[in-house]
Amino acid sequence: NAGVTQTPKFQVxxxxxxxxxxxxxxxxxxxxxWYRQDPGMGLRLIYYSASEGTTDKGEVxxxxxxxxLNKREFSLRLESAAPSQTSVYFCASSEExxxxxxxxxxxxxTRLSVL
Amino acid sequence: GENVEQHPSTLSxxxxxxxVIKCTYSDSASNYFPWYKQELGKGPxxxxxxxxxxxxxxxxxIAVTLNKTAKHFSLHITETQPEDSAVYFCxxxxxEYGNKLVFGAGTILRVKS
Numbered sequence: 001n002a003g004v005t006q007t008p009k010f011q012v013x014x015x016x017x018x019x020x021x022x023x024x025x026x027x028x029x030x031x032x033x034w035y036r037q038d039p040g041m042g043l044r045l046i047y048y049s050a051s052e053g054t055t056d057k058g059e060v061x062x063x064x065x066x067x068x069l070n071k072r073e074f075s076l077r078l079e080s081a082a083p084s085q086t087s088v089y090f091c092a093s094s095e096e097x098x099x100x101x102x103x104x105x106x107x108x109x110t111r112l113s114v115l
Numbered sequence: 116g117e118n119v120e121q122h123p124s125t126l127s128x129x130x131x132x133x134x135v136i137k138c139t140y141s142d143s144a145s146n147y148f149p150w151y152k153q154e155l156g157k158g159p160x161x162x163x164x165x166x167x168x169x170x171x172x173x174x175x176x177i178a179v180t181l182n183k184t185a186k187h188f189s190l191h192i193t194e195t196q197p198e199d200s201a202v203y204f205c206x207x208x209x210x211e212y213g214n215k216l217v218f219g220a221g222t223i224l225r226v227k228s
Binding site: 004033035040041042043044045048050056058059090092101102103104105106107108109 | 119121124146147149151156157158159160161164204206208212213214215216217218219220221
């Protein structure tokens, strides 16, 4: 049972380069999320998708775009990477229902450095 | 915006002692409060959660208490073991963000054997 799978695990970019972080879940969950984790700041929500075909901004969406490709996959794109985007990125999924929050399952993370 | 504050930022306890981590939240409409454990190099994993209609929940050595009037909730770990060493995050659902979670900054727990 793979759960939530993120690729790549590590990435180094130069300022201005672009890249896409991939996330897939095999739990048939409707909702998926992208967070970034910085020292002393916990996890902050970048974007989320309540269902296939919908996406919404979280706390810190600037500099990012997302695509909910299908029910399984939710990708995060950095169009022009900046050093401030150096962070650990986590994807999560959950089975939401009736507007009530539910358990989120996290991937292992992508460690991104922007030089 | 709404936020969640977590204390302490680091906590060292002797094996067998209890550990308590506290969080406060600002959104009176918050109704879901999970706790996550993160081991080095891994993603966070849920260890216990509580909803606003319950004041306390226990699962073996782990318990969570919720005081909605004071807007704070706490994680209690009894009989700590070295494998409890990790970073612990609290979170609260925030109505401003469509009931999505806002996380505390985390607590590094070290259990000394």
